[in-house]
Amino acid sequence: MESLSNKKKQLKVKPLNFWERAYLPAIVSGLAITMKHFFKKPVTIAYPDVKREFSENYRGLHSLKRDENGAERCTACGLCALSCPAEAITMQAAERQKGEENLYREEKYAAVYEINMLRCIFCGLCEEACPKEAIYLDGDIVQSDYLRKDFIYGKDKLVEAPLNQ
């Protein structure tokens, strides 16, 4: 068939000449290449001891943010759960009682807030959906574990540490 792009090339397999058929020269050049690598610096790092720097927009473990007074920003509106394509987020809302103003910023707050890290695809849509700027994926890599139930992260693991501690 005619080539339309004129880039078609007819390749010919040439029979090997004696030098190429003798194996040994090719093997020696191969050995030289590997020997060059023997003295190169390793490109790997010993991961848990040494960590690579993440990029600016890396999306890792979620964290539920607090405001400048140390109160939780989340108001349990459920937009994050709604926006989540993997349906990894679930929550239960509760009403703020008197005297809890320093704990929760809004009148309604999330009593239970769970993210299933096995389902999460770290797309960052929850971050975009949140009207209160309460959730950010600015954490580390999610740790491995043995049991499936241990991958459901509750508020104990997600909420940011209090300000003055």
Added chain:
Amino acid sequence: MSTFYFIAFLSIFFSILVISAKNPVHSILYLILTFFTFTIHYILMNAQFLAIVNFIVYMGAILVLFLYTLMLINLNKESEPVKPFMVKIAAVFGGGILAVALVSSLKSLGVSDPVVLKNPELGLVKNLGKVLFHEFLLPFEVSSVLLLSAMVGAVLLATKDPKEPKATI
């Protein structure tokens, strides 16, 4: 001498196992042990070269090939041909006659004297080489040419006929 009798007993014991073992692979393994006892016999007779050649050629090469072939063919119980009754009778009869012939011929021989080597160093490589290349030069060379031609033949069989059209890869 007691070593000899012990090893001789082992040789006969293993060779009986060779023919009585049900599984052909097992019987080859017993054959390997039998040849190993032969190697020890050679060492007892101070024939080191012969011992080691027996070791390499028979134990190391020929029996590996035996084992190789046996592993390749299918040796299921079902595929074993069942011999008719008459053949079995005939086999027993033939074997019995052979045994009688052997026993009678052995009986006609006198009890042999124990072999005493004139030169106990005969089995060593240097002496063996001298004997082979002086007294037995012609038979030795003829057999070596025979072996070499067999090897060249094997190489020739392995190389394809150049006239045949090459198979496209």
Added chain:
Amino acid sequence: MELADIAIKFGLIIIIFLISLVVAMYSTYAERKIAAFFQDRIGPNRAGPFGILQPLADGAKMFMKEEIIPTNATPFLFIVGPSLAILTACIGSAVIPWGQDLVIGGKVIPLQVTDINVGILYIFGVVSLGVYGVMIGGWASNNKYSLLGAIRAASQNISYEISMGLSIIALLLVTGTLSLGEIAQQQHGWHWNVIYQPVGFILFLVCAFAETNRTPFDLPECETELVGGYHTEYSSMKLGFYLFAEYINMFISSAVMATLYWGGYNYPGMDWVTAHVGPVIGPLIGTAVFFVKIFGFIFFFMWVRWTIPRFRYDQLMDLGWKILIPLAIANIVVTGIVITLFN
């Protein structure tokens, strides 16, 4: 033989046995570390400083693993296979001259377990016996992959034994003796056989790779085609024995190559050194040089393993029968002609 002599021999055997086991153990560590360096990695570094305790950890793991004997396997032969593999690997070290005779207090201690006058043939016999461990284990597993691995091992070993033997014959024409002790002595100083037999050495090297089932000739355990080859069904320390046997084989064949072609314990200027440091330290330096050569060969084995991909089976057979054997025969003829012309 005196009791003291027997005790010395016994001690020597124990020492050599332990050395070969330790070398084999640390070869596994070296293999992983060297592989890592060739691939720009770090390699094992968890157990102890630089991962130096890794072989012990591996050994402990091997012992702890569950021992499995398949239902349809032949139990006795299934156990005999790995035992035979490690036995044949270990007995090869008996005839290797590890150094010159030591003289301590007027007593001569040879650093060679036994100098039988058919030493090379003994090594050769042991090597040819080594394939039984693989074959019996592969057959007794009652698994098609294992059987294929065993059959490959058998045909590969027999094919390469021929050219190995032929390359040794050319060497024997040069040395005129079959005893490894004498061959080592003849190469005093720098008269190493590799200078007189370069082609023979390369042939022997290639065959040594094939006989020890090392890449590029590790067809019997070819993972991409045969799962695990002959040790597919093995677990626990029985698998460990097979892997261990491979490393001991590598150590012994390195020692044999160093003795036959690279001068054994000889090094240039050894007379001068021995005259200066005395008759005890001198031979020990020779032994150290010998071990340096052995480790060099072991490194070369690993270097090749992480460079060259595996051969295809027909290529392997082609190389063995159509290239190595004619080359070895030509080598014998040329060596014979040269010797008759110059002597």
